[in-house]
Amino acid sequence: MLRKICIYGAGAVGGWLGARLAAQPGLSVSVVARGARLQALRAEGLRLVETGAHGTPQESRHVVRASDEPALLGVQDLVVVVVKAPALVEVAAHVAPLLAPHTVVLTAMNGVPWWFLQGFGGPVAGRRLQSVDPDGAIERGIPLARVLGCVVHASCSVQADGVVRHHFGNELILGEPSGADTERVRALQALLQQAGLAATRSASIQKDIWYKLWGNMTMNPICALTGASSSPVLSDPLVRDFASRVMLEAREIGQRIGVPLSESPEDRHRVTQALGDFSPSMLQDVRAGKALEIDALLASVREIGQLLGLQTPFTDALLGLARLHARQLGLYPPA
Ligand SMILES: NC(=O)C1=CN([C@@H]2O[C@H](COP(=O)(O)OP(=O)(O)OC[C@H]3O[C@@H](n4cnc5c(N)ncnc54)[C@H](OP(=O)(O)O)[C@@H]3O)[C@@H](O)[C@H]2O)C=CC1
Numbered sequence: 418m419l420r421k422i423c424i425y426g427a428g429a430v431g432g433w434l435g436a437r438l439a440a441q442p443g444l445s446v447s448v449v450a451r452g453a454r455l456q457a458l459r460a461e462g463l464r465l466v467e468t469g470a471h472g473t474p475q476e477s478r479h480v481v482r483a484s485d486e487p488a489l490l491g492v493q494d495l496v497v498v499v500v501k502a503p504a505l506v507e508v509a510a511h512v513a514p515l516l517a518p519h520t521v522v523l524t525a526m527n528g529v530p531w532w533f534l535q536g537f538g539g540p541v542a543g544r545r546l547q548s549v550d551p552d553g554a555i556e557r558g559i560p561l562a563r564v565l566g567c568v569v570h571a572s573c574s575v576q577a578d579g580v581v582r583h584h585f586g587n588e589l590i591l592g593e594p595s596g597a598d599t600e601r602v603r604a605l606q607a608l609l610q611q612a613g614l615a616a617t618r619s620a621s622i623q624k625d626i627w628y629k630l631w632g633n634m635t636m637n638p639i640c641a642l643t644g645a646s647s648s649p650v651l652s653d654p655l656v657r658d659f660a661s662r663v664m665l666e667a668r669e670i671g672q673r674i675g676v677p678l679s680e681s682p683e684d685r686h687r688v689t690q691a692l693g694d695f696s697p698s699m700l701q702d703v704r705a706g707k708a709l710e711i712d713a714l715l716a717s718v719r720e721i722g723q724l725l726g727l728q729t730p731f732t733d734a735l736l737g738l739a740r741l742h743a744r745q746l747g748l749y750p751p752a
């Protein structure tokens with residue numbers, strides 16, 4: 418039974434998921450948050466702004482238990498980890514009081530997760546990625562046996578502390594890292610569906626992660642670098658072509674590790690274009706002055722390429738530029 422649920426990270430996606438779950442009777446939803454956001458959650462509750470039936474924004478408000486001390490929230494049935502990737506080391510260091518042997522940890526984040534190659538990846542199976550979990554602290558803090566993978570096909574943003582806005586998308590893909598069809602993944606799917614989310618199960622969550630990453634590893638850093646939203650990026654033939662070349666390198670890597678993509682970069686661009694003009698989360702982070710997810714989205718792909726002995730000149734160029742730009746802004750650790 419997944420009744421006691423903690424959302425670790427009360428930002429855009431965490432706020433959306435937390436509010437949807439808190440609206441369900443019989444569930445106890447808590448949130449790990451900090452600073453002004455924690456104060457706002459305690460004072461005003463968790464507020465979610467969604468587009469209503471006639472296209473007008475509708476706000477709902479939900480009472481949740483909120484704390485910056487996981488120990489005060491206690492052991493959970495489900496912990497949804499929904500922070501930006503650079504925050505994961507800190508989460509892993511503090512998550513223990515929420516975990517019992519039965520606890521499910523759902524990683525609802527973009528990019529290559531730290532557990533991606535555990536028991537998976539053909540020639541690179543079992544490798545720990547330096548770019549994602551350099552000294553293994555995340556792997557030690559969040560045991561693999563607890564983890565379920567998740568791909569979030571939705572867009573949300575933080576409007577104010579404790580107030581999140583859902584823009585589009587309602588789809589969550591869930592899967593065991595092993596690919597097994599287990600009772601707990603079915604239970605989680607049922608829970609999320611009950612909360613109105615289009616949750617599906619995947620027998621290869623790594624493949625779904627790679628497909629989503631294919632868009633994020635190009636659009637997010639290119640938008641972050643240029644300050645442009647998605648439409649201008651994809652309308653510029655040179656930039657679109659550059660993104661396609663990066664994606665071809667990632668497709669080759671995916672092919673070698675067991676996540677083959679049958680689509681072309683152009684197919685994927687069309688999927689992104691169908692979402693309309695939007696600001697990817699990394700561009701939102703530049704505007705908010707927050708640490709960027711460059712390692713999970715881009716350095717990880719390059720590292721897997723290196724492990725396979727593949728050259729990735731276009732990925733290298735995008736990574737180099739994105740890192741330099743982020744360093745200049747103080748949003749990425751110094752060299
Ligand atoms: N936004 C979007 O539309 C989408 C985002 N994603 C992915 O989902 C993940 C989450 O993104 P998003 O929701 O946008 O991120 P946000 O930055 O909006 O939210 C992350 C939250 O985590 C909090 N946090 C970080 N570290 C801690 C900590 N140690 N203790 C407590 N709280 C902490 C942050 O608090 P603080 O502000 O104090 O740092 C912030 O509130 C990312 O991987 C992103 O790429 C996927 C699909 C769409």
Ligand SMILES: CC(C)(CO)C(=O)C(=O)O
Pocket residue numbers: 527569570571572573586633637696697698699
């Ligand atoms: C592009 C988008 C909204 C797609 O879900 C996303 O993943 C992001 O903003 O990081």
